[in-house]
Amino acid sequence: MSHEIETMAYAGQTPWHGLGKALTPNQSLDTWANQSGLNFKIMETPVRFNSGLLGAPEKIHMYSDQKVLYRSDTKAALSVVSNRYQVVQPDEILEFYRDLTERSGFELETAGVMKGGRKLWALAKTGQSFSIKDKDRINGYLLLATACDGSLATTAQFTSVRVVCNNTLAIALSGGKDVVKVPHSTAFDPVRVKQELGFSNSAWDNFRYRMNKLAERKLKDREAETFLRSLFSLPFENNELQKVAPTMCQVKRIYEGKGRGAELASAKGTAFGLLNAVTQFVDHERRAKSVDHRLDSAWFGQGAMLKAKALWQTTALI
Structure with a gap:
């Protein structure tokens, strides 16, 4: 991997x-x-190109609007950016x-x-x-x-x-x-x-204070399902949940007892437990190319956005 x-x-x-x-x-x-x-240091050098193609004599030109960033230790190129890039x-x-x-x-x-x-x-x-x-x-x-x-x-x-x-x-x-x-x-x-x-x-x-309030907010089964349908933007009229959203079902199972800490008094049947079902799914269960791809998503990418949406939705419940 x-x-x-x-x-x-x-x-x-x-x-x-x-x-x-x-x-x-x-x-x-x-x-x-x-x-x-x-x-290591991130070094920079102007972009250069060779116009000596199709048998023409080699000639190196400089493109002054952009620069190449590279590592000081391995000399590996990192990216090409504008000269304004800090x-x-x-x-x-x-x-x-x-x-x-x-x-x-x-x-x-x-x-x-x-x-x-x-x-x-x-x-x-x-x-x-x-x-x-x-x-x-x-x-x-x-x-x-x-x-x-x-x-x-x-x-x-x-x-x-x-x-x-x-x-x-x-x-x-x-x-x-x-x-x-x-x-x-x-x-x-x-x-x-x-x-x-x-x-x-x-x-x-x-x-x-807000996390404690989430732990005090008990949820009915219908409330939890409504929350998850809204989180994953799923239709409310479809009752065949397994066919509609395997992902939603996975989060629901985590919330209902399969998750780590799901049986604690703070999480069982509460808005706090539902929020943590989403965070566990993103951090540990969601399909990813590798563990490090999952980390990148959980901190900076789609996973982070899903967790932020879940936090906003659970806060709205209190």
Whole structure:
């Protein structure tokens, strides 16, 4: 099986996707860079082409409107972009966390390189956590990712992980932005990004309050089915559920007891359990070319959008 994740490191428990090199906690950023594969520079050079075709003498020309990005270590080409494109270097991803880990109690947990160096990320635990009905624990994280192939703006976002099942969910925090995206047409300013995100205990408390309210919201079977039909944009008049949507049936089975943590008091028959049925499906069950393709989708792609829609719909129930 091919892997989009080229190199990766993690501290603590093995990540839910099962990939990467294990590190002991509290390693230096240099160690993280070396072990995660973020120890290279993204170089650039003007685009050149050879007009010496069909037997004509070789002649090299420069195309001044675009440039080639390539790796400093392997010299492998990464992409062709306009001259206005602002590169975010691998070391900038890790440096973003320096003051957060040294002074604010954050702890790097994963970092790595995807698609041969075209996509880069690091994820840190914020130190914030809470439990729903005593046993269902949720930890807070901050993700920073970028790409140099046009597939992703430099993106910083808060996310949460439900410990019992390692389900991930991007979270919206009041008092700041849930996600900050810096297009590559502008320079990446880490100080400004942190200011826009907003770090406050009251914002995390608001998220905790909403998750607890979801755990208190009991659902009737008809409500859960209506929710899933709306989530997957399925017709309400068709009663042959198995023929209409195998995907919806899979999520419904997770919600009804097949999911990890589905029998906990916080999840059984509740809006919180329904939300986590969707996140488990996206993170662990949804068909994908490989584990790393699933990770990419769950964080940045269609999977992330489906989870965001599910969060919005469950919040509407309360």
